Structures are given as structure tokens and as C-alpha cells.
Amino acid sequence: MNISDAIPLKIVVVGDSKVGKTTLIQTYLQEIDGKQSASNLRFDYKIVQVEIDQEEYIVAIWDSVGQGFQNQMSHFLVKDADAVMLCIDLSEEIDVHSIEQWMDTLTNRSSSHCVYVLIGTKLDLFQQSRTQQLNDGFSQLSDKYSALKLLKPVQFQDKESIKLAFQKAFELGASAKAKSKQSSTLNFQSFVLNNDTNVYRNNSTKKQKKDQCC
Numbered sequence: 001m002n003i004s005d006a007i008p009l010k011i012v013v014v015g016d017s018k019v020g021k022t023t024l025i026q027t028y029l030q031e032i033d034g035k036q037s038a039s040n041l042r043f044d045y046k047i048v049q050v051e052i053d054q055e056e057y058i059v060a061i062w063d064s065v066g067q068g069f070q071n072q073m074s075h076f077l078v079k080d081a082d083a084v085m086l087c088i089d090l091s092e093e094i095d096v097h098s099i100e101q102w103m104d105t106l107t108n109r110s111s112s113h114c115v116y117v118l119i120g121t122k123l124d125l126f127q128q129s130r131t132q133q134l135n136d137g138f139s140q141l142s143d144k145y146s147a148l149k150l151l152k153p154v155q156f157q158d159k160e161s162i163k164l165a166f167q168k169a170f171e172l173g174a175s176a177k178a179k180s181k182q183s184s185t186l187n188f189q190s191f192v193l194n195n196d197t198n199v200y201r202n203n204s205t206k207k208q209k210k211d212q213c214c
């Protein structure tokens, strides 16, 4: 693929500290490129090449650090994001109010076309007795935020689910971006050309499993 023909896409992963953001991204990157070991991954963002609906995309996946919805880095990062993945820790009680604070903060700071995906992490530590609480919470949030999509929860050992979650976020972001007239302000192409080793190749992001997400 000629990189100069690829469409840039920006995905930002946010959520409370220790919710599993970095693990989520690292697991995805390992899944699409087995040669990359987790210990080498020190990054704020990584670039992947993906194909969505027969179009090539250069996707920048940004990891955020800092405490909670008030952290400045998340605010800065989401400004020109096409999709934001908001992670919540399923090993803990679901705090709908905290998610609302995240959403209110994010929607105030991001571009109008940005989509938000809520993804539960640490599914392996989820207590089934909280299922009703989780469903009620998610239903309340979907009613309130039309731009919020719910993804299937994941846990770090289920790499396929994590890959599908990222694919879904990419597809939603790409679709939202295509619908908007707005173009990304970041020049990913020059980054890619100067940092070839940071480019991950994902050949398997076609739509074959699209229906399994959300």
C-alpha cells in the first residue's frame, strides 16, 4: 500500500488509572504483530495500518496517563480524535456517575464527529452478581449519550476479543470521520515515513467479524 493514500485516523484510549488501558493497547499490538514484545512498548501512541471497507487507514492509537476524568492529557488528546475508547474496570462496582463525568468532559472537548466507545476491562474479575447493575448502568448511559456505543467487555487473555474491540472502534471512527467534513490536523504521514519501525501491519481487519462486536 502507498502510505500517502491512506486516511489518517486518531483513536484515544482513556479511563481511570489502572483500569487496563495500556494492557488493552499492548495486547492488541501483540495480537496483530507477534514479533513485538510487551517489554519494548514504551509509547504515548502507536501507528497501525488497517483496511476498513476497502480503504486503507493509518491509525494512531493514543494511550493516556493520569488520574481520572479531570486529567489534562486526556483533554488535550481527545481534541481531534475520531474515536475515544473509554475503559471501565469491571472488577469494581460500576460507577455510572463517574462514567457520566468522563462523558461530559470528553464531549465538551472533542470534535463534533467523535464517537465514544465504552469498553469494560478485566472481565475475568467481573462478579456475575453485578450483571443486572451493569446492564442497568449501560442502558442509562446509552439513553443519555447518543454518541456512546457499548463494546463487548474484554479481559487481557482474550486477545481476539480485544482485536475485535479495536476493529470496531476503528470502523466507528472511520465512519464518523467520513461523514464529517473535518480533516485531522495531525500529519501522520511524515511520522510514519520517519519512524518505519513503529508501523504495525494489520492484514486482518476486514469486515469478516464485524457482527461480533457491540
Ligand SMILES: Nc1nc2c(ncn2[C@@H]2O[C@H](COP(=O)(O)OP(=O)(O)O)[C@@H](O)[C@H]2O)c(=O)[nH]1
Pocket (backbone or CB within 6 Å): 015, 016, 017, 018, 019, 020, 021, 022, 023, 024, 121, 122, 123, 124, 125, 154, 155, 156, 157
Ligand atoms: N485480571 C486482569 N487484570 C488486568 C486486565 N487488564 C489489565 N489488568 C491489570 O491491571 C493493572 C493495570 O493495568 P494498566 O494497563 O497498567 O492500566 P492503565 O493505568 O489503565 O494503563 C495491571 O496490573 C494489569 O496487569 C484484565 O483483563 N484482567
Ligand SMILES: [Mg+2]
Pocket (backbone or CB within 6 Å): 021, 022, 023, 063, 064, 065
Ligand atoms: Mg497506562
